[in-house]
Amino acid sequence: xxxxxxxxxxxxxxxxxxxxxxxxxxxxxxxxxxxxxxxEVDGQIxxxxxxxxTLLQDGQSIELIRFVGGG
Amino acid sequence: xxxxxxxxKSFRSRLFVGTGKFASATVMAAAIDASxxxxxxxxxxxxxxxxxxxxxxxxxDRTRYQLLPNTSxxxxxxxxxxxxxxxxxxxxxxxxxxxxxxxxYYLLPDGTETLKAAEILVKEGFVVLPYxxxxxxxxxxxxxxxxxxxxxxxxPIGSNQGMRTKDSIAxxxxxxxxxxxxxxxxxxxxxxxxAMEMGADAVLVNTxxxxxxxxxxxxxxxxxxxxxxxxxxxxxxxxxxxxxxASSPLTGFLRNE
Numbered sequence: 001x002x003x004x005x006x007x008x009x010x011x012x013x014x015x016x017x018x019x020x021x022x023x024x025x026x027x028x029x030x031x032x033x034x035x036x037x038x039x040e041v042d043g044q045i046x047x048x049x050x051x052x053x054t055l056l057q058d059g060q061s062i063e064l065i066r067f068v069g070g071g
Numbered sequence: 072x073x074x075x076x077x078x079x080k081s082f083r084s085r086l087f088v089g090t091g092k093f094a095s096a097t098v099m100a101a102a103i104d105a106s107x108x109x110x111x112x113x114x115x116x117x118x119x120x121x122x123x124x125x126x127x128x129x130x131x132d133r134t135r136y137q138l139l140p141n142t143s144x145x146x147x148x149x150x151x152x153x154x155x156x157x158x159x160x161x162x163x164x165x166x167x168x169x170x171x172x173x174x175x176y177y178l179l180p181d182g183t184e185t186l187k188a189a190e191i192l193v194k195e196g197f198v199v200l201p202y203x204x205x206x207x208x209x210x211x212x213x214x215x216x217x218x219x220x221x222x223x224x225x226x227p228i229g230s231n232q233g234m235r236t237k238d239s240i241a242x243x244x245x246x247x248x249x250x251x252x253x254x255x256x257x258x259x260x261x262x263x264x265x266a267m268e269m270g271a272d273a274v275l276v277n278t279x280x281x282x283x284x285x286x287x288x289x290x291x292x293x294x295x296x297x298x299x300x301x302x303x304x305x306x307x308x309x310x311x312x313x314x315x316x317a318s319s320p321l322t323g324f325l326r327n328e
Contacts, residue, residue, distance in 0.1 A: 008117045030120060036129075037118055038161035045160045062116065065157055067128045069099065070114025070143050071089025071228065071255075071278030 001054045003058040024051040026062070072301050075272055077199040077250055078166075078219040080137070084109045085267065086297040087139070088290070089277025092229075096130035098286050099328045103136065106290035110137045112168055112275065114144070115154055115161070139200065141168040147181070148188035155192050167192060168222070170202040182209045186216070193217040204256055205236035210243045210251075221247060223277065224255035225266065229278040231258025234265050244270045251265065260296030261291075267300025268308060 003014040005026070020026035023046060027034050039046045039054075040063040046054050056062075075082040087110040093099035103111055113128060131138070140158035145151035148171065155167040169192065170186040185201050186209065192199050197220045203209050205223040213221055223240050226232035233256065234240065244251050250272035257263050263274045277291050283289035 008120060010120070013091075032072050032118060032120075038115075038157050045156055047160055064120075065115050065161065067113045067138075067140065067161065068116045069090035069127050070141050071091045071092060071112055071137070071275070 001058075005056065005058075006061040008062075008064055015066050020056055022052055023054040023056060023062075026056060027051065027064070030064075032064060036057075039064055072298065072305060077200075082109045082137075082273075083107075084294075084297075085273040085301055086111065086263070086293055087254075087273055088238065088280060089136040089275060090128070090281075091277050092281035094281075095285065096127045099127070099281070100132075101128040101132065102286040102290040104278055104290075105287045105294065106280065107294045110139055112139045112141050112277070114141050115158055116144075137166065138164055138170050139163060139166050140164060141202075142170050142188075143172070145171050145188075146173040147171060148184040148191070151184070151188040152191050155188075155197060156195075159197070165196055166198040166200070166219075168200045168202060168230040172228075180204055180224070182206060185209075186212055189213055189218055190216050200252065205239035205243060207239060207242040207246060210247060214247060214249050216316060218249065220250045220252050220272075222252045225253050225262065226256030228255045230256050231279055232256050233258055233262035237265075237269070239270070240266070241269055260292045263293055264296040264300035264303075267297055268303045270304050273297075293321070 003019050004011050020029055042061055075085050084107045086106055086108050087114045088103055088106050088108040090099055140155040143149040145154055151169055151171050159165050167186055171181045172178045173181050177234055180202050189199050189201050193216055200220045200222055202220050202222045210221040223243055226235040247316050252273045253266040253271045254275040257274055257276050258279045266274050280286050280290045
């Protein structure tokens with residue numbers, strides 16, 4: 001069964017073969033450098049140290065945030 | 072010049088620099104260097120999934136500068152608190168420039184929501200630097216609940232209009248027991264000098280540097296202006312008078328008077 005994860009507000013479908021087990025796998029799949037981001041899964045902040053052990057499930061909403069220039 | 076102390080941390084430079092609107096990371100890094108600043112603000116945004124390698128902030132040397140994450144984009148207290156917590160999780164930094172700006176047209180800060188968010192964040196151990204309208208009563212309230220500074224605006228963010236709230240900022244400076252950082256709207260080095268001459272403890276500048284024809288030279292100009300203004304304040308400006316006060320002696324030998 002395919003999964004849908006809402007990533008930064010946009011639903012993305014993952015076929016069984018490509019479903020990320022943990023948050024760290026998702027970041028790898030998206031080619032995002034872990035050191036540069038902070039994540040929320042269903043509104044809960046996930047510290048970077050927990051990216052490997054945070055397991056994902058179908059239907060979750062994931063926010064990936066980083067620092068940018070600002071005043 | 073005196074050191075600026077915020078929440079127990081000393082700063083030699085009284086110029087804080089924002090990192091938005093720069094044409095490139097290289098120009099930003101050079102401008103920050105030229106400004107002499109020790110505190111730079113940053114914002115949080117969603118990662119662009121289609122351009123995940125865009126990491127402008129890798130150009131900032133975190134051993135040289137205190138990073139000050141802001142809560143820009145927050146429209147109420149809950150959003151601001153969420154952004155502050157995310158910033159802390161992302162960086163380990165518990166300093167936050169608290170800004171709550173529900174109106175996208177003038178980007179004026181919501182004092183009620185700012186106070187609400189500040190109360191929560193101070194309790195959670197954040198060093199809170201709130202961006203506010205130049206409202207002396209609100210400044211006092213924020214100071215009383217434990218904010219590390221108050222940051223009244225000179226004029227709307229990015230407007231380059233200078234010290235339009237000067238009279239109210241003077242009252243805030245007179246009454247404050249925490250550092251007063253004049254933020255937003257300073258469009259020229261003379262505006263920054265004006266704030267510093269009045270006794271502001273620091274100023275925060277972004278747009279005027281980042282969007283100048285030569286941001287690096289403009290950063291250097293702001294550095295000098297902030298230093299000159301502070302030095303003048305410490306030296307003690309003489310009082311103003313409505314009539315002339317002769318600088319040369321008016322000896323009477325030219326005429327029999």
